[in-house]
Amino acid sequence: DKQHPGDVHLEEVTDWPGLKLHLGQVSGLALDPNNNLVIFHRGDHVWDENSFDGNFIYQERGIGPIEESTILVVNPNSSKILQSAGKNLFYLPHGITVDRDGNFWVTDVALHQVFKLGPDGSRIFTLGKAFQPGSDRVRFCQPTDVAVDPITGNFFVSDGYCNSRIMQFSPQGMFIMQWGEASSSRIAKPGEFRIPHSLALVPDHGQLCVADRENGRIQCFHSETGRFVKEIKHTAFGSRVFAVSYASGGTLYAVNGKSYYGDSEPVQGFAMNFTTGEILDTFVPVKKNFDMPHDLVASDDGAVYVGDAHANTVWKFSPSEK
Numbered sequence: 401d402k403q404h405p406g407d408v409h410l411e412e413v414t415d416w417p418g419l420k421l422h423l424g425q426v427s428g429l430a431l432d433p434n435n436n437l438v439i440f441h442r443g444d445h446v447w448d449e450n451s452f453d454g455n456f457i458y459q460e461r462g463i464g465p466i467e468e469s470t471i472l473v474v475n476p477n478s479s480k481i482l483q484s485a486g487k488n489l490f491y492l493p494h495g496i497t498v499d500r501d502g503n504f505w506v507t508d509v510a511l512h513q514v515f516k517l518g519p520d521g522s523r524i525f526t527l528g529k530a531f532q533p534g535s536d537r538v539r540f541c542q543p544t545d546v547a548v549d550p551i552t553g554n555f556f557v558s559d560g561y562c563n564s565r566i567m568q569f570s571p572q573g574m575f576i577m578q579w580g581e582a583s584s585s586r587i588a589k590p591g592e593f594r595i596p597h598s599l600a601l602v603p604d605h606g607q608l609c610v611a612d613r614e615n616g617r618i619q620c621f622h623s624e625t626g627r628f629v630k631e632i633k634h635t636a637f638g639s640r641v642f643a644v645s646y647a648s649g650g651t652l653y654a655v656n657g658k659s660y661y662g663d664s665e666p667v668q669g670f671a672m673n674f675t676t677g678e679i680l681d682t683f684v685p686v687k688k689n690f691d692m693p694h695d696l697v698a699s700d701d702g703a704v705y706v707g708d709a710h711a712n713t714v715w716k717f718s719p720s721e722k
């Protein structure tokens with residue numbers, strides 16, 4: 401394909417100024433219609449083992465929302481901050497996407513809500529009941545990501561750490577349909593999830609791909625019907641796949657994660673041929689290591705950005721001749 405022929409290798413842009421951005425836990429990355437990088441981070445808030453009780457109720461409501469800008473729009477080369485938004489709105493940012501009109505769509509796992517913000521960062525609407533986890537049509541449970549169909553304007557929500565479903569809504573936020581169920585046995589079947597963690601629309605194939613995190617696999621579905629199309633899974637993924645991203649041109653990108661029982665697979669980025677699923681390339685930073693790469697976004701010009709929720713860093717990778 402045009403952007404990732406076999407003889408190209410992604411290498412870290414080691415002098416990218418974005419490495420110097422002062423960020424909290426980086427939970428989500430997106431690209432806006434001008435191909436600027438959008439970073440969603442947690443400022444001085446962290447998600448750790450004390451953040452929630454056994455019923456997924458956020459325990460740190462008293463500290464209030466993050467006061468600093470949680471949404472930064474930066475120049476992809478100079479990393480100059482072009483816009484700051486998302487002040488005093490969020491408690492635990494998670495996923496982000498920007499639609500073709502420049503609206504920001506985000507999830508907050510503490511609020512259990514999905515927000516649509518206008519291009520200026522103003523709140524347009526929210527779905528979900530603040531701080532109230534649930535699994536009906538008006539409540540989420542730690543929703544993880546949003547994807548917006550550029551043709552229909554319908555949007556999808558991956559819900560979530562404590563649910564196992566993908567929900568589809570109309571452009572105005574009316575529930576349309578949902579699919580998915582929890583993986584019950586060790587062998588996960590198609591359409592089952594163990595933390596649907598990240599979404600990637602593949603518009604040229606009419607598909608929505610999901611990072612099925614704890615099943616260590618990517619599942620792709622027909623976006624209009626929810627019908628299972630295929631699974632992409634590799635031994636090299638190890639036990640957890642955190643994020644997936646698709647840039648027009650046929651390449652699907654993903655990052656895996658350390659597993660609890662420390663299996664041997666290294667934590668790295670993957671570039672795959674979307675059609676065949678084969679791994680075309682893997683990539684890691686040059687100096688620092690990935691700690692918990694949490695999201696990634698691939699741009700049509702071949703650059704790939706990885707955000708790390710423990711290293712509090714965003715890395716930039718670009719294709720170079722092998």
Ligand SMILES: O=C(N[C@@H](O)C(=O)O)c1ccccc1
Nearest residue numbers: 425427447448449494694709
């Ligand atoms: O997965 C976790 N966090 C990341 O995904 C994230 O920070 O979004 C997590 C799980 C248990 C306890 C604390 C954090």
